[in-house]
Amino acid sequence: MMRKIEYPGIAEWPELVKRPTQNFEDLEAGIAQTFQLVRVQGDAALRELAQKYDGAQLENLLASPEELAVAESLLSEELKQAILQTYSNIQLFHAQQAEQSKPVETMPGVTCWRKSVPIDSVGLYIPGGTAPLFSTLLMLGVPARLAGCPEVVLCTPPAKDGSVHPAILYTATLLGIAKVVKAGGAQAIAAMAFGTESVPAVNKIFGPGNQYVTVAKQMLSKTGVAIDLPAGPSEVLVIADDSANPAFVAADLLSQAEHGADSQVVLLTNSAEVLSQVEKELQAQLELLPRKGFAAKALSNSIGVVLLSVEEMIAFSNLYAPEHLILSISNFEEVLDKITNAGSVFLGNYSPESAGDYASGTNHTLPTNGYARAYSGVSLDSFVKKITFQHITPAGLQNIGKTIEVMAAAEGLEAHKNAVTIRLKEVKNV
Ligand SMILES: NC(=O)c1ccc[n+]([C@@H]2O[C@H](COP(=O)([O-])OP(=O)(O)OC[C@H]3O[C@@H](n4cnc5c(N)ncnc54)[C@H](O)[C@@H]3O)[C@@H](O)[C@H]2O)c1
Ligand SMILES: N[C@H](CO)Cc1c[nH]c[nH+]1
Numbered sequence: 001m002m003r004k005i006e007y008p009g010i011a012e013w014p015e016l017v018k019r020p021t022q023n024f025e026d027l028e029a030g031i032a033q034t035f036q037l038v039r040v041q042g043d044a045a046l047r048e049l050a051q052k053y054d055g056a057q058l059e060n061l062l063a064s065p066e067e068l069a070v071a072e073s074l075l076s077e078e079l080k081q082a083i084l085q086t087y088s089n090i091q092l093f094h095a096q097q098a099e100q101s102k103p104v105e106t107m108p109g110v111t112c113w114r115k116s117v118p119i120d121s122v123g124l125y126i127p128g129g130t131a132p133l134f135s136t137l138l139m140l141g142v143p144a145r146l147a148g149c150p151e152v153v154l155c156t157p158p159a160k161d162g163s164v165h166p167a168i169l170y171t172a173t174l175l176g177i178a179k180v181v182k183a184g185g186a187q188a189i190a191a192m193a194f195g196t197e198s199v200p201a202v203n204k205i206f207g208p209g210n211q212y213v214t215v216a217k218q219m220l221s222k223t224g225v226a227i228d229l230p231a232g233p234s235e236v237l238v239i240a241d242d243s244a245n246p247a248f249v250a251a252d253l254l255s256q257a258e259h260g261a262d263s264q265v266v267l268l269t270n271s272a273e274v275l276s277q278v279e280k281e282l283q284a285q286l287e288l289l290p291r292k293g294f295a296a297k298a299l300s301n302s303i304g305v306v307l308l309s310v311e312e313m314i315a316f317s318n319l320y321a322p323e324h325l326i327l328s329i330s331n332f333e334e335v336l337d338k339i340t341n342a343g344s345v346f347l348g349n350y351s352p353e354s355a356g357d358y359a360s361g362t363n364h365t366l367p368t369n370g371y372a373r374a375y376s377g378v379s380l381d382s383f384v385k386k387i388t389f390q391h392i393t394p395a396g397l398q399n400i401g402k403t404i405e406v407m408a409a410a411e412g413l414e415a416h417k418n419a420v421t422i423r424l425k426e427v428k429n430v
């Protein structure tokens with residue numbers, strides 16, 4: 001069960017907001033070996049590691065056109081409808097993120113503008129180690145398509161029999177993604193970063209995953225391949241006052257705890273009574289879960305904290321910077337402006353976090369492990385570069401030229417100054 005902490009002083013908070021410790025050095029050493037193996041042996045390494053980590057013996061690393069074609073017939077109508085509804089909601093929410101940058105005349109004759117240009121090739125990692133997260137494919141594939149990225153590659157771990165879940169294949173087909181690679185973990189990230197015989201190297205890699213996937217993505221920082229954000233083991237922080245429904249709160253905590261043993265969930269409350277009721281609910285609901293083992297382990301890494309007031313709880317939450325924040329408090333409208341660090345926020349007793357995981361339209365690929373202090377979740381912007389343009393007329397150069405010359409001279413960069421002076425001389429002579 002969760003560790004219970006009552007009225008910790010502010011000095012104790014920095015220790016409390018630390019996620020369960022991981023030995024990153026050991027992880028990095030193993031991942032560096034995987035990177036090297038994939039760089040040198042390409043597809044052969046992917047086959048070897050699929051056998052080692054996923055128990056799958058693969059002839060072909062790519063899902064075949066037949067596997068893709070048959071997937072639809074393996075899904076219920078109900079599930080296909082749910083996928084289509086979710087697709088539509090994500091599309092609606094992300095389409096309105098498109099930026100319309102208008103040209104700005106900063107001085108007469110000096111015009112600047114910015115244009116969003118899709119990233120040429122992107123790789124999507126879809127987690128599949130313990131559950132086939134086809135919802136993540138919608139979260140990444142819909143904005144990739146809206147942005148207009150021409151080349152989209154998908155990697156996901158194979159099941160033991162070498163198959164990929166039909167819902168992932170069906171969703172890939174809906175999105176027009178034909179290259180579905182059966183590779184998981186750090187080896188999938190390496191394949192998309194460096195390329196193999198079957199997997200093209202891409203410019204940017206997207207997607208959440210366990211610690212191996214997340215650390216592998218972070219290790220790419222010096223390779224020239226971009227990543228979306230560190231989106232590791234799922235987490236949720238619930239702020240609950242005495243208007244909260246303990247059964248709902250427990251259900252939300254368990255919804256993220258069941259993702260994996262390395263997930264963490266946090267309950268903050270200003271009522272010791274709410275904490276003990278939630279604990280009872282957690283025990284009862286946990287028993288009913290098929291993924292009880294994962295959830296119980298995650299709960300043992302989790303905390304329930306009693307604080308003095310809503311203000312204190314918000315301050316603690318801002319320091320923790322949760323991936324998901326749920327406000328189960330009566331006056332949530334009054335505190336929205338005080339939230340400074342969170343990936344995605346759910347308001348009131350009837351906004352379960354699962355709504356954002358699946359269907360409301362917001363993106364569920366979100367920063368974990370405190371990275372919400374500085375990172376945003378995936379959005380349409382994640383799939384484009386913003387290129388700036390400018391055009392200066394001869395009259396415009398006369399207006400701005402002196403400013404450039406003075407600044408360049410002050411920095412001691414004479415050639416910069418001269419690039420203006422040489423033109424101004426010509427403009428004056430015309
Ligand atoms: N933050 C987010 O936005 C977000 C969204 C969805 C899911 N998630 C998280 O994604 C994760 C999915 O994890 P998962 O494990 O189910 O699937 P996964 O696909 O991320 O990882 C499975 C792969 O991990 C590798 N692996 C497993 N054990 C290994 C070992 N001992 N050494 C080296 N590699 C190993 C294997 O290659 C395997 O294919 C969960 O932690 C979940 O909480 C996060
Ligand atoms: N909660 C996860 C993000 O941390 C996303 C997800 C996918 N499926 C269910 N949940």
Ligand SMILES: [Zn+2]
Nearest residue numbers: 234255256357
């Ligand atoms: Zn979830």
